Amino acid sequence: MSRQRGQSNRKTSRPGYAYLHHAIDDHSRLAYSEILGDERKETAAAFWERAKAFFTGHGITVLRVITDNGSCYRSHAFNDALGVGVKHKFTRPYRPQTNGKVERFNRTLAAEWAYARPYRSEAERFAAYADWLHEYNHHRAHGGIDGLSPIQRVHNVTESYI
Secondary structure: OEEEEOOOOOOOOOOOOOEEEEEEOOOOOOEEEEEEOOOOHHHHHHHHHHHHHHHHHOOOOOOEEEEOOOOOOOOHHHHHHHOOOOEEEEOOOOOHHHHHHHHHHHHHHHHHHHOOOOOOOHHHHHHHHHHHHHHHHHOOOEHHHOOEOHHHHOOOOOHHHO
């Protein structure tokens, strides 16, 4: 799980800035992601609740979550949102490799969505995000999972997701 800032180093909301929050299943590479207005603890906790529901809806049981060391992830609010039985680990500082799947997702996101074409506005870029994420999860072949799309790697998939 990770967040990616757009143009800002601030930990709070700032008009004109967007924060991408991601959660990626380790086995399937199925990604849940949202563009949000800040990276506060309440926002991260609410994001996790929606991400957990997304994964549960796909038959994925969350056992462990690894996050960066941001204060929003070290908060009681986020820990409470994880729920009982979910082990929370943190990346090693200055070691992006320990969160490699999210880092790779960020590279793919930048190349295939954020900077893939010129957008006339941030609103247009944001509007294209849901379609890109669907393409990533349902149609894009991933080399790390033998050329399958993430949804093909998820067990218990109903035909409505294909």
